[in-house]
Amino acid sequence: MRAATDLSAEQIEELGRRLDAIRDRVLAERGASDAEYIRGVIRTQRALEVGGRAVLFAGALPPAWIAGTAMLSIAKILENMEIGHNVMHGQWDWMRDPKIHSSAWEWDNVSSSAEWKHSHNYLHHTYTNVVGKDRDVGYGILRLSEEQKWNPYYLGNPLYNFLLSLFFEYGVALHDLEVEKLVAGEKPWSRVWQQIKSIGRKTGRQILKDYVAFPALAGPFFLPVLAGNVTANLVRNVWSHAVIFCGHFPAGAVQFTEEQLADESRGEWYVRQLLGSANLDGGRYFHLMTGQLSFQIEHHLFPDLPSNRYAEIAPEVRALCAEYGLEYTTGPLWKQYLQVLGTINRLALPNGRR
């Protein structure tokens, strides 16, 4: 990782081997208790969803509205973060359960799983934090790096970020279109049109469910149920936006240039994942609600290990970082998020250098 660390090539390869050893150990240990874990989360999520929607039918009463909306919000967060995201990474493919498999999972989100697996699993996880390659850097909307050339549009950075957090799922879905590539003539219209149709279909189904079917089923309580569903989707969006932005953009997380990517070895890839990611401190249920993305560093090193194992390997990864003098960025959510907001505000201006 030229220019990002002082480590020698030998040290980087050795670090790579030691990380591989952690990975191999966890792979060999996967078993019945891991399978029970993910099934338990899925059962809990479905119970919360059914329960939340049932309670919301009594949503004319404020306590029921609050309880139902809260349950539904939690269900949606669990579904997207701990289940959907991780299943689509192939973390549970080893079970060969067709119901919990990356090739079959469709999540409760307007972005379709097929498109998302390409933009997230492939592009983002391969080119993590490489400006110009990793399209998650700013989602094409924000300026999140000094490497992104300033223009007056970016004065709206804080506003765009606020809107993006509210409508995050739509941001992610449209993100897959790679409109800038279309403009640059690198992507044919036919492909974009095909994607628009797929996004439209998925969005249609999601809207039908949350904003038409369930409210209609509630009859006279149409409005409270609609409001509950809108709120649950907003809560899920704001939460996942916060968690995801804290994974790569707080102070301490490093960004890279395309030159640094050239001829990257396995060890260097590991180092880039380490330095480009940031963790969040918290308790067991906090980690569950972030889909274990509070272990963003471990997730980026080993995107396909079962998420319930990240907590157990985190101390080892941290110790390795200490040994090799690499920064292991971590902190509480509020602190990391303030840092992200600080960066976004600063980069709204042309002289936004750190």
Next chain:
Amino acid sequence: MFRRAPAAPGRRRGLLAAVHAVGALTSPLLPEDFLTLVDPLWSTTSLRGRVVARRRETGRAVSVAIEPGRAWAGHRAGQYVGLAVEVDGVRHRRTYSLSSPEGAEHLTVTVQEVPDGVVSTRLVRNLPIGTIVELDQAAGEFTLPDPLPEKLLFVTAGSGITPVMAMLRTLDRAAAMPDVVLVHAARSPEDTIFAGELTALAARHPSLRVVLRHSGVTGRLDPGGVDRTVPDRADRAVYACGPAGLLDALDEAWDGVRVERFRPAGRASVEGTGGVVELGGTRVEVEPGRSLLDAGEAAGKLMPSGCRMGICFGCVLPLREGRVRDLRTGEEHGEPGDLVQTCVNSACGPARIDLP
């Protein structure tokens, strides 16, 4: 569900609309993803069964009784069923002959432990009552013709008795036992699956003769030995099931034997090659001698399969690039677009195969 007359078009449209309406409520999941939280057998997209009883047959064999979901279409005696069970969190599919008679309420499979066998040891040693297993519909042609032949001979060894047991139990239930001889070999008396029941059946049906052999004492069963025991062998319709060696010898010695194999007939020793195969978009390393099916499953891919030994064609997938090696013959083959049986073919250098 199954044998019901098709619904009138009007009603059917109504039903479809209802399914769509409920689907709109559970999207992107299916209604059954929620229903099966209550009872896994309610699944309409996959056939499942619940283990309801286990009976030890010998020190190495157990019969497992399974209550199938409503979509189960029944079986004919002698047929087998595809079964997926979970071992250490991983789903494994294997094939087992049904030992229960036709029309029985619960189906049974009778499994004999194979040393280091992943699925058989699990089934024999610790499969808790209540376990949910994934099932395929019964399949296979190792069944009695209608009308029945007048005289029958069954030659079986080891766990090869299971499909024949289903036939004997069915004939017994129908009280239609023709002239039958069963020559069955097991290692020892303690290792003889169904010994008690077979003796009782023979006592009940004068037209059934049961000859139990113990290979530990009298040596292996061979065609000559059977001929000496059953002088009118040539007049009988012959059904055989057991180890490959016995089946090959019978096939060689006599004409028109119907055999059921549990394992592929012999394997060529395959050296060299193997290779990296792109299976449905993932690069999977296939070691020499290992089947594409095994390697793909180990890599977490969802692969179709059935008998796992090259007879049912339940595992065929289109080869897009490269060539494969048939593990039975050692031959290299394959052109782009060919359908290959993944259970009996290995890689032969780099190749690309599509998944459904």
